[in-house]
Amino acid sequence: MRKSVTILDIAKLAHASPATVSRVLSNSSYPVSAELKRKIKSAAKELNYTPNLLGRQLKTNNSMTIGIIVPSISNPFYSSIVLGVEEIARANGYQVLLCNSHQDVILEKQFLQTMLEKQVKGVIISSISAEKNLLRQFSDKGICVISIDQHREGEDIYQINYDYRKGGFMAASHLAECGHTKIAFVTAPLDRPSRIYMVQGFRDALRESRILFNDGYLLVSEIPKNTNYNSNIEFENGKTMARRLTELSDRPTAVVACNDLMALGFIYELNRLGVRVPDDVSVIGFDNIDFANISMPPLTTVDHPKYEMGKFSCGMLFQVLNGENVNISEIVLQPKLVIRNSVRVLANC
Amino acid sequence: MRKSVTILDIAKLAHASPATVSRVLSNSSYPVSAELKRKIKSAAKELNYTPNLLGRQLKTNNSMTIGIIVPSISNPFYSSIVLGVEEIARANGYQVLLCNSHQDVILEKQFLQTMLEKQVKGVIISSISAEKNLLRQFSDKGICVISIDQHREGEDIYQINYDYRKGGFMAASHLAECGHTKIAFVTAPLDRPSRIYMVQGFRDALRESRILFNDGYLLVSEIPKNTNYNSNIEFENGKTMARRLTELSDRPTAVVACNDLMALGFIYELNRLGVRVPDDVSVIGFDNIDFANISMPPLTTVDHPKYEMGKFSCGMLFQVLNGENVNISEIVLQPKLVIRNSVRVLANC
């Protein structure tokens, strides 16, 4: 491992000054004679020069990096978002620092700190935490933050959200229209806006359909212990919830799950227990991940334009970075019901 | 956006020199009096100081970053690997620069270049390309490269591989044992070692079972055009292959797919076309991703310890970085058959 070649080595070889070398190699608009330009370029190639971005970025105060924090890319919902973000970032020549918070508030906080230290120019975050001070630090330093998917109340921050209330409403309404009246809601802990809004919309729909909601039908899973970062917590939770459902005295005929992963785990376990979907229990999921298609039966779900959310948010970020006037500070994406085969239409309809 | 606070501001406030401030704030072993230490720490807190890693890393020549390149995290197989890598990296205080090559050789090359420029201390790569010069650049600069999943021939490089040959062998043998003789192999282009070895093992198994392989039964999908980075290419390919299979004159009774995603797409399309699995066609996948469980029917597949591969590779990387003597340069992980319900046992068995 020899000492790495720097701009100075090139200067020496090409009989030029480091200043000129830098100007040539970084495509500056500063005029350099064609002859010298050529010599410098060939010297750079000869020495197999690789610019040191740490040096450049320190001087220019531009890390060309944005950060993104999501719970976990093991959920295809989030990996879609990430891919959307990456695509736009790459198109703009930026790198993405990806962090999986694993639903851990402490970890999320640490990642945010690291991003500050790494001098990211912007952050896109689907936050687990409602803490306001953390994100304020970024605005204080003039770093753009875009919150996605989880509505943040009373914060002066760019947001790209999704109408979870309406989504919950659509899911429950659909079940009601199919003749169901005993409808449960299975969900991970109601620790973030998305889930809270979903339940709200769900309840609203029942009320509107004059269905009394049995509080015992709100099945909330335990707070997960993150021992294994690979295990798909949502999927496992779905399985547990299925068992809890079958133990209910007056068993519901239909269920809305807070996301597809959970719905799939739910269906999986139901199948295993010999409870038929949709004959015995109907299930609606949320997110419309690719795999919702391939379950047994194919999952009826509420679509979420996740990939677009990733692209939007990153596009918005660059608008802000480029100083363009971004006059909308919150965008709300719309849900869409995707009907497949996991919901039974009851006879009396 | 005010000027950011640096070590100099702290020095001024605490009436100390920048040198001393640095020593205190970076936990150097250099002795500093307790009193001064206290003053500096309180000054840092008062000014809400955030260290600039670009400065530090430039000086220390340690980016505390490793890179990982995989085809795409939209494939749960790769997101598992990534999560394994991240876990170990984080435990060692390192960041991970994740790049999705999207099966694009050019892109992969660009990412590698960026990693060089970003001064990563190591790279973990599941490479799409057989090009040797690229990776050699890293060894030349003393950067550790660990190749995973794709065997590299005749390169002096650390490797963590998987016995794809044996995996292919096991899949085909299982089908043969279940009485199948008309067995197809559906795969994405044979452009990398994993797939080539799988086919090899597959053929070996057939030969050993005295089954003649019909070359028309080797179904290779087109090279994908990467227009949409979100679409799950493998899954789509699986669907296409299913259609091609049904058009075959002497239709096979069983199929091995080169990965679960493809198998799932394959099954999905078969279902749609009214071809029953496993009654009409048996299917075996590869990788044993979580979702292999939830297809209709649950997928019989060959397990791949992907998460462990991620952890192993990153662990090995740090061993090398720490100068520990790593005497094994290639580790080969073993396949395991996971029997579920996508394979039919024929009557004559």
Add this chain to the structure above:
DNA sequence: CATTGCGTAGAAAACGATTTCTATCGTTGC
């Protein structure tokens, strides 16, 4: 008592780049 060595602190150099400032041409304008 002179020498060594340790504890403590700051001055200054260094990391690898960019950018401002100076300087020297040759050319143009009047």
Add this chain to the structure above:
DNA sequence: GCAACGATAGAAATCGTTTTCTACGCAATG
């Protein structure tokens, strides 16, 4: 023919750190 200007190039300052070098006082050693 002289001032002004544009093109070109290098010297030197700079980004925010870390680290080496210097320095000084004080205790221990012989």
